[in-house]
Amino acid sequence: RLQRKYYDEKINFFVNTAHNIRTPLSLVLAPLDNLANDSNLSEKSRGFLDMAHRNGNKLLKMVTELLDFQKVEQSAEQVRLQDIELPMLLRVQLEKFVLAAQEKHIQLSIETCPQQQIHSDVKMMDLILENLLSNAIKYTPQGGKVTLSASVEGKMAMIHVCDTGIGIPKAEIKSIFKTFFRASNAINSQEMGSGLGLMLTRKLVEKLGGKLSFVSEEGKGTTFCVKMPLGHVTDSSVRLVGEKKNVATESSLAEDKHDETSQTVSSAVQQDADVSTDTLLFVDDNEDLRKYIRMTFGDSYQVVDVESAEAALKYLKEGGYVISL
Incomplete structure (x- = not known):
């Protein structure tokens, strides 16, 4: 029983750490993706960027494995045969x-x-x-x-x-x-x-x-x-x-939070590229993540970011929106 308790405590520690690391790590990798699109980077700078991105993805994979492990242990993943x-x-x-x-x-x-x-x-x-x-x-x-x-x-x-x-x-x-x-x-x-x-x-x-x-x-x-x-x-x-x-x-169970957000919104950006008055509502309690969304999509949308579901509901009652995340 003590051995099982020790095992559970160790698992919970690693899983909680993985949860805490995932968003900051996503906010490291996402700007690196943006920098990679800069055609003015020198060959040396691009080499450093590729190295950082490659090792960041290795760390992300380890974090994702811990979260996937938790899902399987808790039978949270439903089987769809x-x-x-x-x-x-x-x-x-x-x-x-x-x-x-x-x-x-x-x-x-x-x-x-x-x-x-x-x-x-x-x-x-x-x-x-x-x-x-x-x-x-x-x-x-x-x-x-x-x-x-x-x-x-x-x-x-x-x-x-x-x-x-x-x-x-x-x-x-x-x-x-x-x-x-x-x-x-x-x-x-x-x-x-x-x-x-x-x-x-x-x-x-x-x-x-x-x-x-x-x-x-x-x-x-x-x-x-x-x-x-x-x-x-x-x-x-x-x-x-x-x-x-x-x-x-x-x-893809190993995609980070930024990837999921970017993929969802990018399709809408493509469809409504000519519309600059549409509003994007983004909900997350991480200030840096909200800032990244503002910086990334601010040229195509009026970005409204709030830190809680309550604040989002309040905003929705007061005005319209195109996309909410």
């Missing part, structure tokens, strides 16, 4: 990591994939494969190889993520799914990690009625296998062809 086109699911995941693979000169490809569907949850499958591919590329050295493949065994689909990375030490294989555990060679690689990714991935796979397994050899690489039920061909099947952007947006 549907049939998903397997070939396109893998292709969408692959495309997310093309640039990361190119930076390390890693060969990234899909080897084989049958024209089948799996019966699963789009958002959760996105997170599962994203975690596995992210780890594969992170721990595969320059010039290595990462492959995605799928096959069918009976009524189950087998999705494999294979890499030629650092592998897992034999003595530590039994601990790899433990909370906050990181293999010794992963720590020595100086790559950032929370020790939650694989544990979270296995919980999600099991929640979907699947199974996660792996084989690994230190110094040669690792192959993870996600076993999922096959789908049923129905009118409600999710066909990702031509819907890559929608799927990616719907299922």
Whole structure:
């Protein structure tokens, strides 16, 4: 009982810290995105900017993993099972990591994939494969190889993520799914990690009625296998062809608060670019975040920002608005 209490206290501490860090971190990354659009930056300055942005995103991923872990632990994430086109699911995941693979000169490809569907949850499958591919590329050295493949065994689909990375030490294989555990060679690689990714991935796979397994050899690489039920061909099947952007947006659990805000408002800015009298109402208790919204959208909208729902309701009773966030 004491051990469980200590575990819960540690989890709560990290999760609360993640909540507190996320908005300030978003306010670091968002201005960096804006600076990246400056064509007058010198090559040296752009290099520093890219370095800051890359490492900020690594920190954001760790924060997001903690918040995702909390959702799974509390069963806050509701499962929405549907049939998903397997070939396109893998292709969408692959495309997310093309640039990361190119930076390390890693060969990234899909080897084989049958024209089948799996019966699963789009958002959760996105997170599962994203975690596995992210780890594969992170721990595969320059010039290595990462492959995605799928096959069918009976009524189950087998999705494999294979890499030629650092592998897992034999003595530590039994601990790899433990909370906050990181293999010794992963720590020595100086790559950032929370020790939650694989544990979270296995919980999600099991929640979907699947199974996660792996084989690994230190110094040669690792192959993870996600076993999922096959789908049923129905009118409600999710066909990702031509819907890559929608799927990616719907299922990205690692997007920061600024990204969600910017994506929602940017579409409205595009549609109403010629209208300068429209009002944008933004609600948040963080003054810096409100200031950022004013600076970002002030040229296209009359921005009204308030710090509470009560203040927002008061404003809405007094006047009209176009968008509220």
